[in-house]
Amino acid sequence: MKKDSELKWSDLKKSLQKSDKKELLNVIQELYKYSEDNRRYLLVRFIDKKEINKVMEEYREIVVNEFFPKKGYGELRYFVAENAIKEYSEASGDFVGKMELMLTYVENGVKYTNEYGDIDEEFYDKIYDMLDQFCALLKTPEGKSFYPYFRERLLKIRDDSDEIAWGFGDAIDILITKIENFFEEVQKDS
Incomplete structure (x- = not known):
């Protein structure tokens, strides 16, 4: 496995594209729970x-x-x-x-x-x-x-x-x- 410093967006993107909708929603939920900054960002980005x-x-x-x-x-x-x-x-x-x-x-x-x-x-x-x-x-x-x-x-x-x-x-x-x-x-x- 590559070191964190060697991982790129393209590597992550490939994995995300293989994920189903439910799995992606779970990841977003975890990010939402992880920090107040994440919560605010996600709310601003996706709120009505x-x-x-x-x-x-x-x-x-x-x-x-x-x-x-x-x-x-x-x-x-x-x-x-x-x-x-x-x-x-x-x-x-x-x-x-x-x-x-x-x-x-x-x-x-x-x-x-x-x-x-x-x-x-x-x-x-x-x-x-x-x-x-x-x-x-x-x-x-x-x-x-x-x-x-x-x-x-x-x-x-x-x-x-x-x-x-x-x-x-x-x-x-x-x-x-x-x-x-x-x-x-x-x-x-x-």
């Missing part, structure tokens, strides 16, 4: 699209929890929050849901620094980078139609970050002003 908002709220909770858990202080494990956004997006294909989670990350980052004071450079970089990615998505053909939906929240982020030091407030202001100008130009052109 009418139920997707309920699952997205679970992912939003993961993001918010890194900043403001129900008890104690946020751990600021960026990778946990960022992975939740990535996992939700890849499993669901829900474009606006991904944007919703990204903006939730930024809103909670701004709220966190206003609540607890100056953080560190990595913190500000992570929050800014997520907002920058969000704005890039807004500029895409698929994202443009969602600008009116997110506009007020963007303006609130700009207002709430106004007094934040280390150039963060200024950087946020510039980024949101650029997106405002972009959409003013789009409106003029249409």
